[in-house]
Amino acid sequence: MEQKGGASNDANPRTGWSTQQPEQQNCQPAGTEQQQEQQRIKQEFADMTDQREQQPQPQQQQQQQQQSHQQQQQQQQQQQQQTKGNEEPRTNLIINYLPQSMTEKDLYSLFVTIGPVESCRVMKDYKTGYSYGFGFVNYAKAEDAATAISTLNGLQVQNKRLKVSFARPSGEEIKETNLYVTNLPRNITESQIDDIFSKYGNIVQKNILKDKLTGLPRGVAFVRFDKREEAQEAIARLHGTIPQGGTEPLSVKIAEEHGKQKAAYYAGWQAGYNQSRGCGCSFYSRLF
Numbered sequence: 001m002e003q004k005g006g007a008s009n010d011a012n013p014r015t016g017w018s019t020q021q022p023e024q025q026n027c028q029p030a031g032t033e034q035q036q037e038q039q040r041i042k043q044e045f046a047d048m049t050d051q052r053e054q055q056p057q058p059q060q061q062q063q064q065q066q067q068s069h070q071q072q073q074q075q076q077q078q079q080q081q082q083t084k085g086n087e088e089p090r091t092n093l094i095i096n097y098l099p100q101s102m103t104e105k106d107l108y109s110l111f112v113t114i115g116p117v118e119s120c121r122v123m124k125d126y127k128t129g130y131s132y133g134f135g136f137v138n139y140a141k142a143e144d145a146a147t148a149i150s151t152l153n154g155l156q157v158q159n160k161r162l163k164v165s166f167a168r169p170s171g172e173e174i175k176e177t178n179l180y181v182t183n184l185p186r187n188i189t190e191s192q193i194d195d196i197f198s199k200y201g202n203i204v205q206k207n208i209l210k211d212k213l214t215g216l217p218r219g220v221a222f223v224r225f226d227k228r229e230e231a232q233e234a235i236a237r238l239h240g241t242i243p244q245g246g247t248e249p250l251s252v253k254i255a256e257e258h259g260k261q262k263a264a265y266y267a268g269w270q271a272g273y274n275q276s277r278g279c280g281c282s283f284y285s286r287l288f
Contacts, residue, residue: 089142091118093149096134096163096204098122104135111137114151115144133160134205136167163204177231178224180255183248184208186219196243197223201230222255 095107104122111117122135139145145166153164179197193206205224208217225231231254239252 090166091139091142091145092167093137093139093145093164094134094167095137096165097160098131098133098135098162099158099160100131100133102131102157107135107137110157111139111148111152114139114148116140132205133207176228176254177226178205178222178255179231179234179252181221181223182219182251183246184217184219184221184250185243185245185247186217187245188217188219188221188243193221193223196238197225197234200225200234200237202226 093111095111098107102122104120107122108117108120111120116139118138118140120135120137123132124130125132137148139148149164149166152162155162155164188208190206190208193208194203197203197206202225203223204226205222207222209220209222210217223234225234235252235254238250240249242249
């Protein structure tokens with residue numbers, strides 16, 4: 001029997017329906033894969049753009065570094081200004097290595113050439129009048145004090161070369177910087193004292209004690225360093241050693257508090273500082 005409608009040979013003979021399975025069609029619409037690929041590329045590009053924006057560019061890094069450096073400089077300047085604001089103007093000077101014959105009038109005449117001097121003092125033993133070889137000059141203006149240091153420091157006066165520097169604010173800082181030295185060669189000179197002790201620090205004052213009757217050295221000296229650590233180093237290195245030309249080991253120690261020379265020395269230091277800060281102005285009314 002001829003099948004109607006041109007049915008295929010796969011038709012069921014009883015029902016006449018075709019048994020051929022329809023071809024499986026793709027569920028995704030046309031062009032979907034292409035759209036997904038484009039979307040993936042766009043997302044990757046967006047991610048890369050975000051990363052670049054988050055990372056500082058070289059120019060941005062330089063700007064950030066400059067801003068950070070400027071902020072640090074501003075902070076340092078503020079700290080310096082605060083520190084300067086808390087400090088008193090430095091007008092008081094200490095002058096070391098004064099000639100024995102130099103008087104307060106001489107000292108004043110020398111330093112007043114720089115600017116107005118409020119007070120000055122040559123430190124001496126109050127009983128004997130013996131000069132300790134240093135003094136104080138207090139200026140009215142801080143800039144004059146600075147000029148005096150740059151102009152007069154190292155000036156040769158008679159047989160001495162002056163050392164001019166700012167005085168410390170307190171005599172407390174000079175404690176334990178003055179050494180009492182015994183068993184020195186009797187013919188020792190100040191230059192030889194320098195050779196022995198200057199290896200361990202800055203010597204700001206030295207006195208070789210002499211016999212009052214004969215005027216000859218007694219083999220005893222005071223040596224004052226700028227810093228306590230320097231004095232301690234000199235003790236550690238020199239105590240018990242025999243110097244060139246000597247016959248006995250040196251005794252090097254901090255000058256005793258009850259020693260006459262030390263007591264006069266520190267008393268003179270503090271008195272000189274106090275007077276140079278304004279207590280000695282009447283001195284000039286008597287001199288001039």
